[in-house]
Amino acid sequence: MKLTLRDFSQKGDLAAPAQASRAVAPRDSRPTIVVGLGTCGIAAGGQEVYDAVVAELKKRGLDADLVSVGCIGMCEQEVLVDVVLKGAPRVTYARVTPDMVARIIDDHVVGGKPVQEWIAGTIADEFAPYRDVAFYQKQKRIVLRNCGIIDPGRIEEYLDRDGYRGLAKVLSAMKPAEVIDEVKKSGLRGRGGAGFSTGQKWEFAAKAAGDKKFIICNADEGDPGAFMDRSVLEGDPHAVIEGMAIGAYAIGADEGYIYCRAEYPLAIKRLNMAIAQATERGLLGRDILGRGFNFELHVKEGAGAFVCGEETALMASIEGERGMPRSRPPFPANRGLWGRPTNINNVETWANVPQIVLNGSSWYAAIGTEKSKGTKVFALTGRIKNTGLAEVPMGITLREIIYDVGGGIKDDKEFKAVQIGGPSGGCIPAKLMDTPVDYESLAATGAIMGSGGLVVVDETTCMVDFNKFFLNFTQSESCGKCTPCREGTKRMYEIVTRITEGQGTMEDLEKLEELAQMVKETSLCGLGQTAPNPVLTTLRYFRDEYIAHIVDKRCPAHVCKALIKFRIDPDKCKACLICKRSCPQQAISGDKKVVHLIDQAKCTQCGTCEQVCPFGAVIRE
Amino acid sequence: MPEKEVHENGPVFDPTPLEAILEKSRGAKGALIPILQQTQDAYGYLPRPAVARIAKFLKVPESKVYGVATFYAQFHLHPRGRNIVRVCLGTACHVRGGEAILGAVADELKVSPGETTPDLRFTLERVACLGACGLSPAMMVNDTTYGRLTKKRVAEVLKKYQ
Secondary structure (H helix, E strand, O other): OOOOHHHHHOOOOOOOOOOOOOEOOOOOOOOEEEEEOOHHHHHOOHHHHHHHHHHHHHHHOOOOEEEEEOOOOOHHHOOOEEEEOOOOOEEEEOOOOHHHHHHHHHHHHHOOOOOHHHEEEEEOEOOOOOOOOHHHHOOOOOOOOOOOOOOOOOHHHHHHOOOOHHHHHHHHHOOHHHHHHHHHHHOOEOOOOOOOEHHHHHHHHHHOOOOOOEEEEEEOOOOOOOOHHHHHHHHOHHHHHHHHHHHHHHHOOOEEEEEEOOOOHHHHHHHHHHHHHHHHOOOOEEEEOOOOEEEEEEEEEOOOOHHHHOHHHHHHHHOOOOOOOOOOOOOOOOOOHHHOOEEEEEHHHHHHHHHHHHHOHHHHHOOEOOOOEOEEEEEEEEOEOOOEEEEEEOOOEHHHHHHHHOOOEHHHOOEEEEEEOHHHOEEEEHHHOOOEOOHHHHHHOOOOOOOOEEEEEEOOOOHHHHHHHHHHHHHHHOOOOOHHHHHHHHHHHHHHHHHHOOOOOHHHHHHHHHHHHHHHHHOOOHHHHHOOHHHHHHHHHOHHHHHHHHOOOOOOOOOOHHHOOEEEOOOOOOOOOHHHHHOOOOOEEEEOOEEEEEOOOOOOOOOHHHHHOOOOOEEEO | OOOOEEOOOOOEEOOHHHHHHHHHHOOOOOOHHHHHHHHHHHHOOOOHHHHHHHHHHHOOOHHHHHHHHHHOOOOOOOOOOOEEEEEEOOHHHHHOOHHHHHHHHHHHHOOOOOOEOOOOOEEEEEEOOOOOHHHOOOEEEOOEEEOOOOHHHHHHHHHOOO
């Protein structure tokens, strides 16, 4: 059934801020059981848990409302199962396996007594979940407000939480120019990494001459170590769709594309489902809400090329061409998709828009710092205790993110650096952890805000090897169109590889620095312009590690294979033969009750002995 | 072009599925990549005769279709396994032992990354990031993602696929 403006205005004044109830309650008279089935949840075995819930309910002849939701952010704790009973907060169980399901149902769903020892947290207020969990205490959820809370497959749940109210508001009472002005005043900047003013970008496209205009959502989240956009698309696809519809109205577009990478099959499925539901309700398509506004939305699946995250390459890919960037100007706002004025923003940017429209620019501008407004979603990964997805207000320090939200370093190792912004970003050392998270402060360190990947590394990561990892990525993803990026990234990769093999010279460091600077300044697109950032920041903050590889032929983190030796500590060796049997090179001698010894001439530093030794007797040096 | 033709290493080429895909795509804008994606879904790879037929259908040179097909990592010009194993080597997996998982899969399947087992049961690939960083090290078999992998779990997962 198609919705009309009245359906929205009946629920309250459209000009007033958000109306949705924040209270937690079962959806009907039955108890609600929620299973986290985002990609993370499924990867941890969520489907098996879901099936177990179905089977256990059936066994007991129980009727419950079984809901699957997207990612709430606690990836470390997956599989997550929530139980909602009338009059009680929503209780979340962590690391649930199929054999735990029976007890959760018996004790909690039937008996009303939660299984205390498995509880990870509780939600009393849906817009501020888990006040009892440290991971959430410094978070502010605007983009992620529905993720993990609502069933992304049911449009009603999005509608119940002020969904499409922002769209109804602009269509009923705002001129396109007023919408742009509101977004401009909010201070929202592009969340894809570059941080350009979203309102300004819209204004360019709105002012561009042309009767046909396009709007695009960049969901080609290619940075290794980043999954913010995936979670939003899987957990709350309607927020992105609504944001795009508002943007289309503002710039005068009637057609849009969501370009999503093919590695996210679940996100694509949920988007297509959401678009079909929104179209059915008259929230997409022709004459939306009876206001004469038309907007048609398509999903385009990427085909596996990192460079397609660059806007001109992305458009070439939608057109069915090789995804190669072109020089700008002309900018997409004037000549974009099929030569028409086009506005591109990324997933997180779009998901902010409905909330800004609904609550007003001054509400949004009150969050964050002077130049960086609102919140930023980060994917916390690597050697950190609480890996997961966190949305924090701009201006929070890296230290707060890593220690207060992330819980500090895994296994209590020594914290070394945080890599922010993926292959385009940089490594910020431990001593700069009080840097506030805003576009300008991060740029001053040599890194960038980037799209939100935040990888924590400790003493066991070699910064030279880490840099090599990123260079290998960028050199293989370089599209090859411009020489500085095609040749430069490859040569930098070769130099760094040489250093990790103990073949580097001090002259290499100068060459590397010069080359990095050159690639940064002269590459055609963002890929090449930012690819040197990991090189430049590691040289700036961890030059001593490079020098150790070159001069002392030593890898301080004991990672680079050519520069390490495995040795068996005779005091710890119990002569159990396990390593000897596992060694693929037969490089280990010894016998029962005879302490084992590694023949360095035969050893290939594969590390198998270290992995299999039950006594930690194999040491790297 | 003959009705059916034998492709090197490949089965006999049956044009029926391709013709259905082309028919559906008639008149669509920017159709080349979606056509290639659907063709690959139907055949498991892009057979040589299909590339020629697509070029003719879209009225573009075969070299252009080839150019697009080889630009994107997703497209393959040779037959692939029934199951595609993609081991993640993204940043988070790199930091948490993704290489060792790749090694374990390679040992288990006795192929190197990029290769297909002789019985066409598996193709092994490396991937830059699956976005399952919170559960690293991770891998994906077909459309299912597996996280928190260990060597032992790798063997268990692979057993499920025939």
